[in-house]
Amino acid sequence: MLRSMSQALGALLRPHTPAGLPAAHTQHRRVRLGAQEVAYEFKRGQRRSIGLSIGPDGLRVRAPSWTPLAEVEALLQAKSAWVLEKLQRAREHAAARAAARTVWADDAALLFLGQHVRLRLEPAQRFSPPRLQAALAAAQPATLCLGLAGCASALQIRHTTQAWLRQQAQSVFNDRLAYFAPLLQVHPRRLQLSNARTRWGSASADGSIRLNWRLIHLELPLIDYVVVHELCHLRHMNHSAPFWSLVASVLPDHAQRRQALRRAVLPPLDADV
Ligand SMILES: [Zn+2]
Known part of the structure; x- marks a missing residue:
């Protein structure tokens, strides 16, 4: 079998989901990584470790409810090369898909x-x-x-x-x-x-x-x-x-x-x- 078309979602740390913790609000935050300011979606919740993933909407960060924000930002700094590279690849992939889209019309x-x-x-x-x-x-x-x-x-x-x-x-x-x-x-x-x-x-x-x-x-x-x-x-x-x-x-x-x-x-x- 040969798979390859799915867009990779990278998770650095495995999520864990103990029951009973309150669901948290999603926040939209920004962080400076190298020369770039990167927007990310941040949510605290039912997990034991910080997780980073890159999807079609950009960077998502998930953290346990007790983790200080400074710790989250320190992890983002430590993983900044990975984050920036994945974001760049996601942007290129989105641009290539948009360019490959067929317009169903004469002369397309x-x-x-x-x-x-x-x-x-x-x-x-x-x-x-x-x-x-x-x-x-x-x-x-x-x-x-x-x-x-x-x-x-x-x-x-x-x-x-x-x-x-x-x-x-x-x-x-x-x-x-x-x-x-x-x-x-x-x-x-x-x-x-x-x-x-x-x-x-x-x-x-x-x-x-x-x-x-x-x-x-x-x-x-x-x-x-x-x-x-x-x-x-x-x-x-x-x-x-x-x-x-x-x-x-x-x-x-x-x-x-x-x-x-x-x-x-x-x-x-x-x-x-
Ligand atoms: Zn195979």
């Missing part, structure tokens, strides 16, 4: 196999993926003609585009499974597309492979890494040394691909928006 850009593709409604044209394939092969800016009326709603555009992306995912993933399976001497029985939020793929002992259709947004070398990873699980249902040497037998640079996959940013699912 979409990522397909790691390349930008332009959506065109062009009602006079029929739905025309061949032009896209040809353009991708020629490494030109590609166009996906959806053959929808100019007044099509964002929902229609999204449904038509995503249906096409899923078809492409099915076909590209099948090709790559067919290419790598004989090299790894495995026999996948069927491919299912998944829509999971936090998982790229999984493999079952019965030979079925599930791959996240949203991988089709990414470059082929990253898709290949997930395909190979799951195929190797058909021989090793773990992440043992023999598993990784099997992966390396067909993808010697698997570690770099894995790193790149960790950094990959997908367009947010519409439920995320």
